[in-house]
Amino acid sequence: MKMSEAEKIAYRRDARRGIDDECLQGGLQRIQNHFGKGAMRYWGEMADDGLRDRVKHSRMETLENLDVVLAMLADNIEEAGGHVYYARTAEDATDYCRRVAKKNEVSSVIKGKSMISAEIGLDAALEAEGIAVTETDLGEFVIQLAEDKPSHIIAPCIHLDRQRIGRLFQEKLDIPYSDEPPVLTQAARRALRKIMLEADMGITGCNFAVAETGKISLVSNEGNIRMSTTMPRIHLALMGIERTAATMSDHQGMLQLLTRGATLQKLSTYVSFVGGPRRPGDPDGPEEFHLVMIDNGRSRILADQEFREVLACIRCGACLNICPVYGKIGGHAYNSPYPGPIGAVVSPLLFGINRYADLCKGESLCGACLDVCPVKIDLPRLLLALRRKLAYGDPAWQTRKHKRTEAMVFRLWRALIASGPLYRLALRCAGILQKPFISETGMIKKMAGPASAWTRDRDLPPLASEPFSGRWKKKYRQAAAKGPSEVDNG
Amino acid sequence: MDEKGAFLAPIRKALGYPQEEVRTAGECRRLFDCGDEGDIVDRIKYRTHVEKQSLLKRMTENAAPLNLGVHPASSLAAAADLISDIVRAASPEFSDTRQIIQHDVDDIASLQLWKKFAGKAVTVHTTYQADMAVREKAIASYVGITAPRWAIADSATIVEITGAGRPRSTSLLPSVHIALLRIEHLLAELGEVYALLRRTPPQESFLFISGPSKTADIEAHMVHGAHGPREMHLVVIDERMTADTSYQGSGLFPAE
Numbered sequence: 001m002k003m004s005e006a007e008k009i010a011y012r013r014d015a016r017r018g019i020d021d022e023c024l025q026g027g028l029q030r031i032q033n034h035f036g037k038g039a040m041r042y043w044g045e046m047a048d049d050g051l052r053d054r055v056k057h058s059r060m061e062t063l064e065n066l067d068v069v070l071a072m073l074a075d076n077i078e079e080a081g082g083h084v085y086y087a088r089t090a091e092d093a094t095d096y097c098r099r100v101a102k103k104n105e106v107s108s109v110i111k112g113k114s115m116i117s118a119e120i121g122l123d124a125a126l127e128a129e130g131i132a133v134t135e136t137d138l139g140e141f142v143i144q145l146a147e148d149k150p151s152h153i154i155a156p157c158i159h160l161d162r163q164r165i166g167r168l169f170q171e172k173l174d175i176p177y178s179d180e181p182p183v184l185t186q187a188a189r190r191a192l193r194k195i196m197l198e199a200d201m202g203i204t205g206c207n208f209a210v211a212e213t214g215k216i217s218l219v220s221n222e223g224n225i226r227m228s229t230t231m232p233r234i235h236l237a238l239m240g241i242e243r244t245a246a247t248m249s250d251h252q253g254m255l256q257l258l259t260r261g262a263t264l265q266k267l268s269t270y271v272s273f274v275g276g277p278r279r280p281g282d283p284d285g286p287e288e289f290h291l292v293m294i295d296n297g298r299s300r301i302l303a304d305q306e307f308r309e310v311l312a313c314i315r316c317g318a319c320l321n322i323c324p325v326y327g328k329i330g331g332h333a334y335n336s337p338y339p340g341p342i343g344a345v346v347s348p349l350l351f352g353i354n355r356y357a358d359l360c361k362g363e364s365l366c367g368a369c370l371d372v373c374p375v376k377i378d379l380p381r382l383l384l385a386l387r388r389k390l391a392y393g394d395p396a397w398q399t400r401k402h403k404r405t406e407a408m409v410f411r412l413w414r415a416l417i418a419s420g421p422l423y424r425l426a427l428r429c430a431g432i433l434q435k436p437f438i439s440e441t442g443m444i445k446k447m448a449g450p451a452s453a454w455t456r457d458r459d460l461p462p463l464a465s466e467p468f469s470g471r472w473k474k475k476y477r478q479a480a481a482k483g484p485s486e487v488d489n490g
Numbered sequence: 491m492d493e494k495g496a497f498l499a500p501i502r503k504a505l506g507y508p509q510e511e512v513r514t515a516g517e518c519r520r521l522f523d524c525g526d527e528g529d530i531v532d533r534i535k536y537r538t539h540v541e542k543q544s545l546l547k548r549m550t551e552n553a554a555p556l557n558l559g560v561h562p563a564s565s566l567a568a569a570a571d572l573i574s575d576i577v578r579a580a581s582p583e584f585s586d587t588r589q590i591i592q593h594d595v596d597d598i599a600s601l602q603l604w605k606k607f608a609g610k611a612v613t614v615h616t617t618y619q620a621d622m623a624v625r626e627k628a629i630a631s632y633v634g635i636t637a638p639r640w641a642i643a644d645s646a647t648i649v650e651i652t653g654a655g656r657p658r659s660t661s662l663l664p665s666v667h668i669a670l671l672r673i674e675h676l677l678a679e680l681g682e683v684y685a686l687l688r689r690t691p692p693q694e695s696f697l698f699i700s701g702p703s704k705t706a707d708i709e710a711h712m713v714h715g716a717h718g719p720r721e722m723h724l725v726v727i728d729e730r731m732t733a734d735t736s737y738q739g740s741g742l743f744p745a746e
Binding site: 071138156161213222230247251268271272284 | 521629653662697703
C-alpha cells in the first residue's frame with residue numbers, strides 16, 4: 001500500500017510538471033498535430049478499409065494459439081543455430097543477458113531502441129557488471145546523455161528542444177554549440193559510428209517475430225538497429241511473448257499498420273529480418289544470436305479474457321499522438337516505459353494495478369485512442385475494467401475494495417437519483433449552497449471538505465440555475481405549440 | 491519438463507488447455523493457412539514489359555519524396571557511366587581515401603568499374619567470399635554498390651537477400667548506397683514481395699530498404715544520414731528502353 005501512495009504522488013506531481021513545461025508542450029503539440037491527426041485522416045481514406053479488422057483478427061487468433069506459435073518460433077530459431085532463452089520474469093531475462101555478456105567477455109554493448117529493455121531494467125544490470133551501454137537511436141542517445149527518461153515510445157526526446165540538445169552535445173560530445181538539427185545529427189553520427197563499430201554485443205527489441213520462418217523483424221529509419229544486429233559479434237534480441245506473428249502473411253498487415261500508425265510512412269526506411277548467427281560463407285552478421293522470450297506477467301494478462309485484447313498492441317504509439325491527456329501531461333507522468341493510453345492499461349497489468357491506480361483514473365475516456373488504434377484495441381473499455389477492479393476489488397489482481405465511504409456515497413447517490421422528487425430537492429439545495437463558491441470566472445474553483453480534492457487540479461462548472469429537465473419541458477411546450485419541425489437542439 | 495516446456499505450460503493454462511499436453515501446429519491449422527499466393531505469383535510472371543516500364547515511372551515518383559534517386563539505364567555500359575558519375579560527385583566522409591565496395595554478383599562485375607577509375611585514385615573492392623577483410627574494406631569505403639533481389643514501385647523499396655558475397659554492411663556503412671536492378675525484377679507492391687518470400691522462404695537474413703537513412707528525433711526536423719547512408723540511388727537497367735530516355739551523362743552529376 002505504501003508503494004501505491006508513492007506512485008500516486010508521482011503521477012500528480014509529474015503531470016503538473018508536464019503541464020508547466022513549455023518545451024514539452026511545444027513538442028507534444030507538434031507531434032499530435034502532425035502524426036495523430038494524420039493517422040486519423042489516413043484511416044478515413046485508406047483504400048483497403050478492412051485491413052485493420054483483418055490484422056486485429058489475426059492478432060487475436062495468434063494470441064489464442066500463442067503456445068504453438070512460440071514453440072514453432074523457438075524451433076526454427078534453434079534450427080538456424082540461434083539460442084532461445086525462456087525468461088519467466090524480468091530478473092530471469094537480465095540474468096541471462098548478463099551471463100551471455102560475461103561468457104563472451106563483452107565490455108561494450110550497443111542498443112537499438114527497446115522498451116522491454118527498460119521494462120526489465122537491463123541497462124542498470126549490465127552497467128553493474130562494468131559494461132558500457134550505449135543507446136544508438138538518436139532520440140534515446142540524447143536521453144541517455146541527459147540522464148533523462150524517454151517520454152514517447154517512438155520519439156523519445158520530444159520533451160527536449162534543439163537548444164537544450166545543442167547545449168547537451170556541446171558539453172558531452174565536446175563540439176561547438178549549434179542548435180541546427182543537421183549539425184547535431186552529424187555530431188551524433190560521428191560519435192556513435194565509432195562506438196557501434198567497436199561494440200562486442202548488440203541488444204535490440206523485436207517488433208514482430210514470424211514463427212513460420214523463424215525470423216525476427218526490426219524496423220528503423222536511422223539504421224542504428226541494422227548496426228546493432230550486423231556489426232557486433234553477438235546479437236541478443238529481447239521479445240515480449242506477444243510480439244509474434246504466425247505467418248509472413250500476418251506479418252505484412254502488422255508491418256503496414258505499424259509504420260502508418262507510428263509515423264505515417266508506407267514503410268520505414270529499414271525493415272530487417274534476422275534469425276540466427278552468420279551462416280557458413282556469410283561475410284558479416286553476428287557469430288552468436290540469442291532470442292530472449294519474456295513473459296514477465298504477460299501470461300497472466302493472456303489468461304484474463306477481459307484484458308487479453310491489450311496484447312494485440314503493435315506498439316506504434318498512435319494513441320499517444322491523439323490522447324488529450326497525454327497531449328497535456330506528457331510521458332513522464334506515467335512513470336513507465338509504456339506511457340499514454342496504452343501505458344495506462346498495460347503498465348497496471350504488468351506492474352501492479354494498485355501501484356499504477358492513478359493512470360486509468362487520469363485518462364478521460366474520450367475514445368480517441370480506440371479510433372486511432374490501427375488494430376482497434378478498445379482501450380476505453382479496458383480502462384473502465386481497470387477502474388472496476390479498483391472499485392470493487394479482485395483477489396486475482398490483488399485489488400481490494402476501494403474506500404468504504406466512497407462506496408457508501410455512491411450507494412446514496414444511486415438512491416437519490418432514482419427518486420425524482422428527492423433528486424430535485426437535492427439539486428435545489430445544492431444550487432443554493434454552491435453560491436459562495438462560484439468565482440468571478442463563473443466556475444467553482446474550490447470546494448469544501450473531502451470534495452476539495454475534486455477542484456485541486458480543475459475547475460467545476462456550477463449547477464445551472466434552471467435544471468435541464470425544466471428547460472427541456474419549457475422548450476418542448478413552446479415547440480409543441482409551434483409544430484414539430486422547429487424543434488432544435490438548443 | 492525442459493525449460494521450453496516449463497515456459498509454455500502457464501501459457502497453455504492461460505489459454506484454457508491442459509498444461510501438460512503439448513499442442514502442435516496441426517491443431518490450429520487455420521492460423522497457418524494463408525491461402526495460395528499462386529495468383530499473385532502469376533500476375534508477376536505474366537506482367538508485360540510495358541507494364542514494368544510504367545512501374546518504373548511509379549517507382550521514380552514514389553522515390554522522390556524519400557530522397558531516393560532512381561535512374562534508368564539502357565545497358566550495363568550506361569549503368570557503369572551513371573555509377574561512376576555518382577561516385578565522382580560524392581566525397582569520402584569518414585576517411586581520406588576514395589574506396590568503394592561492391593557486391594560479388596555478375597551484373598556488378600560486368601560494369602567493370604575499376605576500368606572507369608583507372609588512374610583516378612579510386613579503389614574498387616569486391617566482397618569476395620574468401621576475403622577476410624571485407625569488414626575493414628566496408629568501413630573504409632564511401633560508396634557501397636549492391637544488387638537487390640527485387641524492388642517495389644509502390645513504396646520505393648528495394649529488397650536485399652544478404653549472404654555469401656552479398657554482405658549486409660555494403661548497404662549500411664558507406665555514406666552513399668547505389669543499388670543496381672534489372673527492370674525484370676521490379677514489382678508493384680509489398681504483397682508481391684511477401685508472396686515471393688512465402689513461396690521460397692530465404693534461409694538468409696533479408697531486408698527492405700526505402701531510401702537513405704534518416705531521423706526526425708530533434709524537433710521532428712527531417713535529417714538524412716543518421717547512421718546509415720546519407721545518399722541512395724537505384725539504377726534500373728532496361729535494355730528494351732529507347733536510347734533517348736536512357737542515361738547519357740546528362741550532366742546530372744558534375745564530372746571531375
